[in-house]
Amino acid sequence: QKEVEQNSGPLSVPEGAIASLNCTYSDRGSQSFFWYRQYSGKSPELIMSIYSNGDKEDGRFTAQLNKASQYVSLLIRDSQPSDSATYLCAVIMGNQFYFGTGTSLTVIP
């Protein structure tokens, strides 16, 4: 089992819909969780960080963390074509910063 797992997709949603991206991780002691967005040919860009159970909202983005279930998710409301990218879940475990393989999201106009 990989340390961080994501559904690779591709995930397609119509413009204006809610996109839901999910991630599970293996280390129950992990405390720091991040979502990165990566456009094709570009480097990952940090969009959200979350450290406590519950929801954290930032504009159209909401990160949700459930440490008991070792699950972190990202919701994108009112999805826009410009949101089309690969979304990477990242978790700090020990000294290492582990990434999932990413979920490819396409927002259809």
Place this chain on the structure above:
Amino acid sequence: GAGVSQSPRYKVAKRGQDVALRCDPISGHVSLFWYQQALGQGPEFLTYFQNEAQLDKSGLPSDRFFAERPEGSVSTLKIQRTQQEDSAVYLCASSLASNYGYTFGSGTRLTVV
């Protein structure tokens, strides 16, 4: 600087050639990671520095890979006797502290021919 700077952006190396990839992190950032990203994959951990100390190098795929950060700022990833399987994007990321989000550089795309 304003961001993490990596150079060169692109590198084409003949198989067997040695290469050196540079990362200039954000000023004051203590933590620095190197990652390798193959096409269609997430970044894979290579090594981690806290200041000048290399705390974890367990991700380096072979002894041909070597990284250093002698003064706790600029870091260099060196690959000796490059092989075709080394072709990937090499990403550097830095952070103020180990549990903060990391800022990535633009990466170096290495192609070994």
